[in-house]
Amino acid sequence: MSFVFPPIKTPSIAIEGSSDRFPIRRIFCVGRNYAKHVKEMGQDPERHPPFFFFKPADAIVENGGKVPYPTLTKELHYEIELVVAIGKELNAVEVKNANDGIFGYAVGIDLTRRDIQMDAMRAGMPWDFGKAFDHSAPCAPIHRVEETGFIEDARIWLAVNGETKQDAKTSELIWNVPELISILSHGISLKPGDLIYTGTPAGVDAIVAGDVISGGVGNLTGIDIEIV
Numbered sequence: 001m002s003f004v005f006p007p008i009k010t011p012s013i014a015i016e017g018s019s020d021r022f023p024i025r026r027i028f029c030v031g032r033n034y035a036k037h038v039k040e041m042g043q044d045p046e047r048h049p050p051f052f053f054f055k056p057a058d059a060i061v062e063n064g065g066k067v068p069y070p071t072l073t074k075e076l077h078y079e080i081e082l083v084v085a086i087g088k089e090l091n092a093v094e095v096k097n098a099n100d101g102i103f104g105y106a107v108g109i110d111l112t113r114r115d116i117q118m119d120a121m122r123a124g125m126p127w128d129f130g131k132a133f134d135h136s137a138p139c140a141p142i143h144r145v146e147e148t149g150f151i152e153d154a155r156i157w158l159a160v161n162g163e164t165k166q167d168a169k170t171s172e173l174i175w176n177v178p179e180l181i182s183i184l185s186h187g188i189s190l191k192p193g194d195l196i197y198t199g200t201p202a203g204v205d206a207i208v209a210g211d212v213i214s215g216g217v218g219n220l221t222g223i224d225i226e227i228v
């Protein structure tokens, strides 16, 4: 058997302190998971069940990468997020056991074509074209959980051209990491290689070509990208 054209090279991300790489299977993203961000998006900040959307695995951009300003939008937004890397298969895992499935953590940016997302939201249509486009998932190297411990109350921040735009704590997550893992694993089988972008705090805004975006979560290696 041979393929009619070469299959995709497995997308992967660097692991801090190692030459091994983390192969990416799927990218799950959580919507509306910090109350102040839910409010700035004009939504009800009550604790509704979390919902998820997806990005293609090959939307990953490595740290230091240049992101071409995407097509179809006049309103590209940054969203700094704590990214959880899954290292085990998890099926209907209980919250108290959910942290066992964590391989590690990274800092990511959920790049969003906000105008397309909002048009879709108003029309009751899927968000995909607002969220799941080429280069839409920058991610810094993954730190193994053995090194970091479980991240529950870290500063999460983002700056554009050196000016701080987002600044919050991961303890403000409406649905925390083990809860998200548990809920996801009741809906699908989580697999090694899955990434979960856990949601963004308040302060999202538009960026343009030439902007330099940097961000961090606690002591994790920060993310740095440039829009070109």
Ligand code: MN
Pocket: 029, 030, 031, 079, 081, 110, 197, 199, 200
């Ligand atoms: Mn997001």
